[in-house]
Amino acid sequence: MTTDDVKVRDATTDDAEACAAIYAPYVEKTTITFEIDPPTPEAMAVRIDSALRTHAWLVLEEQGRVVGYAYGGPFKARAAYRWSCEVSVYLELGRRRSGGGRALYEALLTRLAERGFRTAAAGMTLPNDASVGFHRAMGFEPVGTYRRIGWKHGAWRDVAWVQKDLTTIATGDDPPAEPR
Template sequence: MRKYTRLAREEAKGSCAAVIRPARLNDAETLLGIYGPYVRNTAISFEYKVPGAEEFQKRMGKIVQKYPFLVVEEDKNIIGYAYASPFHEREAYGWSVETSIYVKQGFHGYGHGKRLYRELERILQKQHYLNMYACLAFTDQEDEYLTNASKSFHECLGFRTVGRFSRCGYKFGRWYDMIWMEKMIGVHGKLPDVVLPPQAELSNDNGGAHCM
């Protein structure tokens, strides 16, 4: 996979506690270990069945042709990942992306998700994308399968709710809503800049590593 992130290593004693880097195809099984519990135990993902490693690799391979796919490591162990994907296939939507993020259970609340998203946004801006969208499961009555923490997380990062679909997702014998959240990350001029491919984004001299 391409190098997406620039070197932003802080001057500090010892090694970095956590590092953001581009995902690799051979990370697929580890990422599935993070994603799987969201599928099996929550309504955060509307998938019913955890995909296999081969299918997950195919998804990753398709995404990185145009979009960043990042992981965050702590002591060389992956504890979360985030990526962008097409908002819509039609050409006129070409400056918009959908974003997704998953943090390993037990590692929430330490700022890893926010740092991942900020780095993702920085890269997308460099590529000349203008709009970020997040599609989130939502409920008026939180339960053991779904809270609205994701909505609050995105609001903290500058997203706003722009749409809601009622009872459109069925999982665990219950109906859940879906909301779209939006963040503008660029200027919408009369003639937008051409979106750059991932390899044209500024890479660094240290394998894409970004210390947190």
């Protein structure tokens, strides 16, 4: 991947159609996501807008075409979790090990840390050696596995959880500033 052809930028709702097209095969053909029906471009636009207001949504462009995206969102709705977020990354199928996922996650995690988030978490349906290895390479640490937590494509599925500390310096026990 050369930086001349590829760039990471903030998403806009105009990217919804491309993001929906990237995501649909994961929904329909894999167990990587637990969604059953692919979201429409209109539904994806709502997701993008929501993430941009509170967390971040980035896209990877190659020669002006969106070929991947990554986003952060709330980890849980309860207030004490507000400094934690859940992250995901999706590339066009067949683009693994191209450097795009790393570029997206590095930019996303930096953006989330700048907004005041302290911890990023990600869930991965098992088995998924590629995602497990990717998250390990990105500095995520395993924290547990939910067994038989979802049913998709005719079988019960496990989900492994990993997390990454987004702080770069010791912050002590003082309460953190509100995410912005």
